[in-house]
Amino acid sequence: MSFKFEKLTIWQKSMELGExxxxxxxxxxxxxxxxxxxxxxxxxxxxxxxxxxxxxxQSQPEFKKFIGYSIRSCAEVVTCLYKAKFRKYISEKEFNELYSICFNLTNMMIGFRNQL
Known part of the structure; x- marks a missing residue:
């Protein structure tokens, strides 16, 4: 037994990123x-x-709207990562790794939303 969203790769990846x-x-x-x-x-x-x-x-248009919120939240994370890098809280290497994860996740979410 599982919820529909648990099977979504974008949800799984976003959970990993969160941790x-x-x-x-x-x-x-x-x-x-x-x-x-x-x-x-x-x-x-x-x-x-x-x-x-x-x-x-949710209806399909509503689901698309929520995916849009997720995409914008990912952009917010990227901006926070820049702040953390500029303030020397994370290394350039950490920044680059997390930036890449965010970039790929954003593209996955955009692709998913476009297929709804």
């Missing part, structure tokens, strides 16, 4: 707790949350 971001932000400075740390965690969690919400009892 990766959570682990990385543990090392952010304490004074960022209510700023960048909170913002990036909420944005990354919003990706999976919107996919799952859109997949349940």
């Amino acid at each position: 990766t971001i959570f682990q990385i932000t543990i090392n952010f400075p304490a004074d960022e707790k209510f700023n960048l740390t909170s913002q990036i965690r909420r944005a990354v969690d919003s990706i999976a949350l919107n996919i799952s919400e859109g997949a349940i009892l």
